[in-house]
Amino acid sequence: MKIEGRVALVTGASGGIGAATALALARAGASLVVLVARTESALEAVAERVEAAGGRARVAPCDLSDPTAIGELASALEAEAIQPQILVNNAGAGRWLAVDETPPEELLPMMQAPALAAFWVTRAFLPSMLSAGHGHILCVNSPAALVNFPGATGYSMSRWALRGFTEGLRADVAGTGVEVCHFVVGKVSSPYFDNNPGSEDRVPALSKLIGTLTPEQTADRIVASIRGGRRWVYTPLMLRLFHIQNHFFPWSVRWMLYASGWKRS
Ligand SMILES: NC(=O)c1ccc[n+]([C@@H]2O[C@H](COP(=O)([O-])OP(=O)(O)OC[C@H]3O[C@@H](n4cnc5c(N)ncnc54)[C@H](OP(=O)(O)O)[C@@H]3O)[C@@H](O)[C@H]2O)c1
Numbered sequence: 001m002k003i004e005g006r007v008a009l010v011t012g013a014s015g016g017i018g019a020a021t022a023l024a025l026a027r028a029g030a031s032l033v034v035l036v037a038r039t040e041s042a043l044e045a046v047a048e049r050v051e052a053a054g055g056r057a058r059v060a061p062c063d064l065s066d067p068t069a070i071g072e073l074a075s076a077l078e079a080e081a082i083q084p085q086i087l088v089n090n091a092g093a094g095r096w097l098a099v100d101e102t103p104p105e106e107l108l109p110m111m112q113a114p115a116l117a118a119f120w121v122t123r124a125f126l127p128s129m130l131s132a133g134h135g136h137i138l139c140v141n142s143p144a145a146l147v148n149f150p151g152a153t154g155y156s157m158s159r160w161a162l163r164g165f166t167e168g169l170r171a172d173v174a175g176t177g178v179e180v181c182h183f184v185v186g187k188v189s190s191p192y193f194d195n196n197p198g199s200e201d202r203v204p205a206l207s208k209l210i211g212t213l214t215p216e217q218t219a220d221r222i223v224a225s226i227r228g229g230r231r232w233v234y235t236p237l238m239l240r241l242f243h244i245q246n247h248f249f250p251w252s253v254r255w256m257l258y259a260s261g262w263k264r265s
Pocket of ligand 1: 011012013014015016017018036037038039040042062063064065090091092093112113114140141142143185186187188189190191192193195
C-alpha cells in the first residue's frame, strides 16, 4: 500500500502508540493525518509535531465511545472532502482487573475503546474506501487477544472482541481492494500503564522474554505493515514464536502465563 499522498486517520492519536504512528505516517509521506482522541490540547501538540516534521494534520477531538459523535465527525470531514484511505484503529484503555474486581462503570468503557470504537470508526469511513476500490485498515491489538492473562479479564475480553471484529471485517471486504491488518504488539513503553494504574504490576514476567518496544519502534512497524500490505503482524519476533507455540502447545503457554502472572492473594 502506498502511503505517499494518502490521507490517514489515527485514533488514540493524543499520545503513546497513536501519536507516534501519526508522526511516522506523516514522515512516510501521508498528505494529511487526521488525529482523533478526546483530549484536544494533546492532539494540538501532536499536530504541531506532525507539521514540524513537514506533514499536515487535522485535529479531530471525539469521544469514540459515542457512535453519534463518530458519525458527526465523519460528516464534518466529508464536508471538507477529507476521505481517509488509511485507518489505524488504535484508541483503547482499560485497567487490568479480575472479574470480581471490575465495576460495571469500568467494563463498559474498555469494551467501547478499543473494540466498539474500531467498529464504529470503520463503519463511518469504509464506504469511501469501498467506492475508491482501495484502503488499508489496521487494528492495534494486544497479546491478550491471543491468550488470556490472569487478572485482566475485561481487558482480554475487549481485545478478543477487537480480534473478532478485525477478522470479520477482513471477510466482509475480501476482494474489494480494502486490506485489513491485525497488528499485535507486545509490551510498549507508552503512557498506557500510567493512564491505567495498577495494570503494569500484572504484566506476566514471561513478557520480559518478549521484550518491550518504544511507541516510535511500534509506529515504524505499523508503517512497514501498511506499506507491505501485511495482514497479520505479531511483533516483536519473540511474540511471534510464542504465538506459534500457543498454536501447537496451548497448555504450555498457559502454564507459563499462570506461573509468571498475577495470583489471587
Ligand atoms: N502499551 C502497551 O503495552 C500496549 C501493548 C499492546 C497493545 N496496546 C494497545 O494499544 C492501544 C493504544 O495504547 P497506548 O499504549 O498508546 O496507550 P495510551 O498512551 O494510554 O493511549 C491511548 C489512546 O487512546 C485514546 N482513547 C482512549 N479512550 C478513548 C475514547 N473513548 N475516545 C477516543 N480516544 C480514546 C487516548 O486519548 P484520550 O485520553 O485523549 O481520549 C490515547 O490517545 C490500546 O488499545 C492498547 O491496549 C498497548
